Amino acid sequence: MTPSEILLREDTRSPVRGHPRRPWRSLLHLLPAAVLVGAVIVLPLVWAIVVSLKDGGRGYVALWTDHGTRNAILNSLVWLVLAPVVCLFGLLLAWLARGSRRLGVLAAPIAVSALVTAVAFRLIFEPGGPADAVSTDFLGSPGIWLVLGLAFAWQWAGLAVVVFRAGLDAIPRSLMRMARAFGHGPWWRLGKVTLPALVPAGALILMIALLAAARAFELILITAPGSVQSEVDVAGVHWWRWRADLTEGTSAALTVISFLSVAVLALALLWGLSREWPNRVEEPQEPPPSRRGHVFGILAVAVWVLPMVVVLLTSLHTPRAAAGGGWWSGGFGFGSYRQAFASGELFSALLNTGVRSIMAALLLLIIAVPAAFAIAWGGLSRRAGRILIAVTTVLAVVPPQTVIVELGRVFDDLHLLGAPTALTLVHTAFGVPLAVLLLRAAFASARPELVRVRLLDPAPGSVLFAVVRESWPAVVTVAVLEFVLVWNDFVVGLLLGGPEAGQVTFVLYDQARQFTTSSGVLAAGAVVVTLVPLALVLLTGKWLVRGFIQGVRR
Amino acid sequence: MMRRRDAMKGLALLTLTAACGGPSSSVRVVVVWSGWELTQFRRVLAPLVKEGTRVSVQSGGNDLAALVGNRVARTAAPDVALIEQPQMVDADRSRLVPLDRVPGIPAGWADLLIRDGQSYGTWFKAAHKSLVWYRRDRLMGDPPQHWNDWVDTCRTMAARGRPPLAIGAADGWVLTDWFENTLLSIDPAIYRELAAGAELWTHEHVREALRRLGEIWAIPGVFSGGPRRALLTQFDGALVDVFQHGRAAMVAGADFDYPIIEQFGNAPAKWFRFPSLETERPPLMVGGDAAVLLNRHSRGGRDLITWLGKPEAAQIWAEAGGFLSVNPAVTGYPGDLSSLADEIQKETAGRPAFDLSDQLGGRLTGADGRGTWKIFQDFFAEVAVDRAPLERAANRASDALAAAKAASS
Numbered sequence: 001m002t003p004s005e006i007l008l009r010e011d012t013r014s015p016v017r018g019h020p021r022r023p024w025r026s027l028l029h030l031l032p033a034a035v036l037v038g039a040v041i042v043l044p045l046v047w048a049i050v051v052s053l054k055d056g057g058r059g060y061v062a063l064w065t066d067h068g069t070r071n072a073i074l075n076s077l078v079w080l081v082l083a084p085v086v087c088l089f090g091l092l093l094a095w096l097a098r099g100s101r102r103l104g105v106l107a108a109p110i111a112v113s114a115l116v117t118a119v120a121f122r123l124i125f126e127p128g129g130p131a132d133a134v135s136t137d138f139l140g141s142p143g144i145w146l147v148l149g150l151a152f153a154w155q156w157a158g159l160a161v162v163v164f165r166a167g168l169d170a171i172p173r174s175l176m177r178m179a180r181a182f183g184h185g186p187w188w189r190l191g192k193v194t195l196p197a198l199v200p201a202g203a204l205i206l207m208i209a210l211l212a213a214a215r216a217f218e219l220i221l222i223t224a225p226g227s228v229q230s231e232v233d234v235a236g237v238h239w240w241r242w243r244a245d246l247t248e249g250t251s252a253a254l255t256v257i258s259f260l261s262v263a264v265l266a267l268a269l270l271w272g273l274s275r276e277w278p279n280r281v282e283e284p285q286e287p288p289p290s291r292r293g294h295v296f297g298i299l300a301v302a303v304w305v306l307p308m309v310v311v312l313l314t315s316l317h318t319p320r321a322a323a324g325g326g327w328w329s330g331g332f333g334f335g336s337y338r339q340a341f342a343s344g345e346l347f348s349a350l351l352n353t354g355v356r357s358i359m360a361a362l363l364l365l366i367i368a369v370p371a372a373f374a375i376a377w378g379g380l381s382r383r384a385g386r387i388l389i390a391v392t393t394v395l396a397v398v399p400p401q402t403v404i405v406e407l408g409r410v411f412d413d414l415h416l417l418g419a420p421t422a423l424t425l426v427h428t429a430f431g432v433p434l435a436v437l438l439l440r441a442a443f444a445s446a447r448p449e450l451v452r453v454r455l456l457d458p459a460p461g462s463v464l465f466a467v468v469r470e471s472w473p474a475v476v477t478v479a480v481l482e483f484v485l486v487w488n489d490f491v492v493g494l495l496l497g498g499p500e501a502g503q504v505t506f507v508l509y510d511q512a513r514q515f516t517t518s519s520g521v522l523a524a525g526a527v528v529v530t531l532v533p534l535a536l537v538l539l540t541g542k543w544l545v546r547g548f549i550q551g552v553r554r
Numbered sequence: 555m556m557r558r559r560d561a562m563k564g565l566a567l568l569t570l571t572a573a574c575g576g577p578s579s580s581v582r583v584v585v586v587w588s589g590w591e592l593t594q595f596r597r598v599l600a601p602l603v604k605e606g607t608r609v610s611v612q613s614g615g616n617d618l619a620a621l622v623g624n625r626v627a628r629t630a631a632p633d634v635a636l637i638e639q640p641q642m643v644d645a646d647r648s649r650l651v652p653l654d655r656v657p658g659i660p661a662g663w664a665d666l667l668i669r670d671g672q673s674y675g676t677w678f679k680a681a682h683k684s685l686v687w688y689r690r691d692r693l694m695g696d697p698p699q700h701w702n703d704w705v706d707t708c709r710t711m712a713a714r715g716r717p718p719l720a721i722g723a724a725d726g727w728v729l730t731d732w733f734e735n736t737l738l739s740i741d742p743a744i745y746r747e748l749a750a751g752a753e754l755w756t757h758e759h760v761r762e763a764l765r766r767l768g769e770i771w772a773i774p775g776v777f778s779g780g781p782r783r784a785l786l787t788q789f790d791g792a793l794v795d796v797f798q799h800g801r802a803a804m805v806a807g808a809d810f811d812y813p814i815i816e817q818f819g820n821a822p823a824k825w826f827r828f829p830s831l832e833t834e835r836p837p838l839m840v841g842g843d844a845a846v847l848l849n850r851h852s853r854g855g856r857d858l859i860t861w862l863g864k865p866e867a868a869q870i871w872a873e874a875g876g877f878l879s880v881n882p883a884v885t886g887y888p889g890d891l892s893s894l895a896d897e898i899q900k901e902t903a904g905r906p907a908f909d910l911s912d913q914l915g916g917r918l919t920g921a922d923g924r925g926t927w928k929i930f931q932d933f934f935a936e937v938a939v940d941r942a943p944l945e946r947a948a949n950r951a952s953d954a955l956a957a958a959k960a961a962s963s
Contacts, residue, residue: 068924127783127791136779139786225724226616227785227931229923241921244623244645245962323790323818324798343596408626494621498630499582499612506612513588513615516791517818521589 026378033371033432040429041395044406045259052252059249060257068230069246069254072238076258079216079234080265083209086153087202090160093300094168099290100297103165104541106158106304111537113488114155114212115505116526118222120307121151123314123519128325130310144228151219156209158304163548167201168194170549201549203269204438207396210269211434214262214399218490218505222512236401236491255402266397270390315523322520336520345507346525352502354532356420357486360427361479368432368478372439373464377451389440396433404495423497427486435478442474442547443467477547480540484533504529580608581854584621585636586843588613590813594871595636602861607854616725616922622646622848633855636678636843639912640666641919643674643846650674651847656863658881662905667844675844676863679871680878682894683731683808683839683909684828689796689821692716692803697826701739704829705769708776711803717778719770720802722789723934726920726927730911731839732806733930737763738837738907739830749913755956764948768937772944778802781938785931794818808841809894813876823889838901841909842880916962918955929954
């Protein structure tokens with residue numbers, strides 16, 4: 001008998017009811033999300049699959065016989081493998097640094113756009129940069145893989161550390177005590193108690209990392225110099241650059257393959273997300289401070305702030321000094337900032353992107369909250385709920401490239417929407433699946449007695465509001481994540497928004513063609529552009545961690 | 555009360571404008587330029603903006619072709635593109651709108667954008683791409699007159715541990731420019747035929763041009779920081795290496811390098827023409843940017859292109875440097891760049907030797923990691939990094955070019 005079996009558990013599954021309860025209301029709750037996601041993701045996805053099969057699947061064969069596409073697909077798979085590696089690294093670091101406080105800073109890079117991350121790591125590793133003392137060849141082959149991997153780890157491992165740390169703290173002490181009392185050794189405890197307890201949180205983090213890995217685009221575009229671009233090519237970039245050379249079927253097949261590869265992994269993760277784990281019966285306790293944890297914590301934080309420090313210092317140099325590799329040496333001045341703001345583009349892009357991000361975040365809440373509630377408490381059958389969650393999981397990882405061509409066709413046919421409006425809607429739609437997954441898990445963990453009492457209340461919506469009030473950290477998390485994703489977006493804006501979109505990342509990209517001589521202005525722009533989401537994430541940091549944890553308690 | 559109504563009206567108007575895709579006088583433009591050059595282009599557009607046209611400009615950088623070819627949604631499609639590759643006229647021809655011919659543009663230039671008797675673009679900017687920039691205080695001896703002098707200078711300097719050259723090999727077009735200059739010296743006729751689409755990539759003269767490049771690229775110690783580092787350095791980085799750090803003496807380039815040298819260097823910018831053998835004519839290879847219209851209904855787009863075709867528009871950028879015009883009416887170039895403009899106007903009046911790689915379509919189209927850019931970077935790595943025998947490397951590169959050509963037709 002394992003300790004978890006004799007621990008008091010509360011059944012948190014949806015309450016069994018004696019009579020069917022207004023199922024139409026759940027359908028109504030699901031409707032907006034279904035319509036939006038159906039129109040923006042599902043229909044174009046189905047159509048892309050149809051197009052890819054049009055010539056009898058020859059498109060798929062062509063992918064494999066063409067050296068370039070094969071290389072890109074294999075590289076994309078490498079990125080997908082990178083995601084779990086980064087999560088494991090995060091786990092290791094969380095374990096090493098336990099007992100250390102103030103690790104929250106490690107998660108800050110989730111607020112930093114992939115484009116700014118790319119700028120930071122290119123500044124560090126380019127010839128003449130800070131890493132030049134070690135080797136000048138970092139951006140060449142095969143060093144570029146290390147640089148890209150580090151950049152990716154920098155962005156996502158920190159989040160894993162923070163969430164795993166919270167997860168470790170939340171393991172009921174009683175369980176550990178019991179395991180010890182039964183005479184089990186540390187390895188047994190790790191394998192049978194600690195790791196299983198981390199599975200749900202790990203699955204969520206892994207899902208987010210997978211999503212980011214599958215969408216790696218501007219990170220590659222900016223970090224890798226032209227001469228190594230073909231080596232680090234991935235499906236999404238290859239599709240964008242070479243689409244004119246591919247037939248319609250092959251081009252669709254390429255995007256479908258990149259969708260399928262990540263969808264399979266996401267479904268495997270679903271198993272982890274749906275694992276049951278006893279609810280917390282005691283408040284988490286801070287682990288006793290440990291010297292080793294403290295040292296590792298400080299070390300990790302120091303390494304983690306380094307890229308931002310390099311960007312900040314570069315931005316504080318005149319463009320001339322920055323071009324000469326000055327991030328440490330003389331030539332300080334605000335010239336780079338002056339130039340970054342000179343054309344007025346940056347300022348108007350900040351406004352544009354800010355409005356779009358806020359709109360998308362609000363719209364997302366309006367649409368995703370009722371849908372998540374319907375899945376959690378709407379009285380759906382267990383089976384229907386499971387299917388819905390599986391579908392949502394798959395939809396959460398659809399790469400924009402897969403659906404964007406057909407989506408563009410729809411916009412063309414309707415020609416009702418100007419680019420900025422359309423962009424907000426599409427961003428919202430892309431945010432819905434992950435938001436629903438997170439919110440559903442949070443809602444499902446609301447106290448059942450609270451829900452049971454309200455279910456008898458005739459006023460519509462009263463249960464919904466009660467549950468939302470109970471799970472507001474998750475709601476905040478979803479809104480903040482969406483804001484950050486929309487603010488930092490590059491690909492969707494590039495493909496669907498055009499020049500008019502006024503996206504902040506475009507203003508940075510406008511500087512990026514001549515990286516060396518633009519590095520000062522680029523760094524200044526990067527600092528300004530990062531301040532907004534970074535401030536938001538740091539301000540809401542405490543709730544974010546709770547939101548993530550809540551999002552995996554079922 | 556009134557205020558709320560106004561606000562509602564404003565909101566309704568906002569929605570309406572958003573719904574109609576913006577006012578008719580708004581133009582979406584994509585360009586290849588970034589950074590300082592983009593700022594100059596915005597200055598050129600300023601008079602239009604003052605008159606009330608809303609212009610949004612986006613830089614496509616080296617992936618401009620992908621951005622222009624991005625036919626995802628009309629909402630995202632640009633109205634006007636400033637292209638530096640005339641091959642894009644062929645690639646995107648179904649979407650391009652024929653334009654009126656502009657006075658002041660020499661016939662040879664205009665021909666580059668004419669298909670079936672219709673003109674699809676207006677030249678805005680020209681570039682002189684047969685230059686070698688150098689700094690006096692780093693160069694040993696006088697600027698070389700001919701190819702062999704140049705090779706000798708490079709050998710001597712390299713042997714003494716003073717790297718003669720910097721090269722931005724991370725930008726594939728830098729390498730294709732080198733090749734185009736040598737090929738143009740050796741056989742202008744083949745150059746023209748290749749530009750017209752002939753399958754002559756395995757021709758002996760192509761291989762000779764490649765070997766000639768290898769002659770310099772393979773000299774041990776010829777590049778500051780070594781060839782590996784050169785492959786990670788962009789063209790602007792190479793200019794900084796020479797004119798700010800003084801790590802090398804010369805860098806082959808174009809007139810648009812001038813403002814970078816002025817802003818980031820601390821030595822005067824001097825140049826000599828890209829050398830050829832004593833028996834050959836020195837090459838003059840040119841590049842340029844033409845405005846094309848992608849949206850038939852965009853009045854603003856037409857107006858913008860008309861403006862860009864005028865000497866007054868060109869003048870604004872020309873005075874800042876890094877910009878040449880084929881129109882003799884444009885004056886006021888800084889430094890002694892006006893002599894470069896003269897050279898372009900005189901020597902290319904009949905038939906300009908326009909950048910060859912920019913005229914090649916299909917699988918040869920150059921962009922980061924693809925086409926000619928990639929093939930020449932591979933060639934560079936083979937001769938300069940791996941030190942492969944010249945003959946073999948040149949043959950392999952010319953075979954790769956031929957294969958890419960065959961695959962795209």
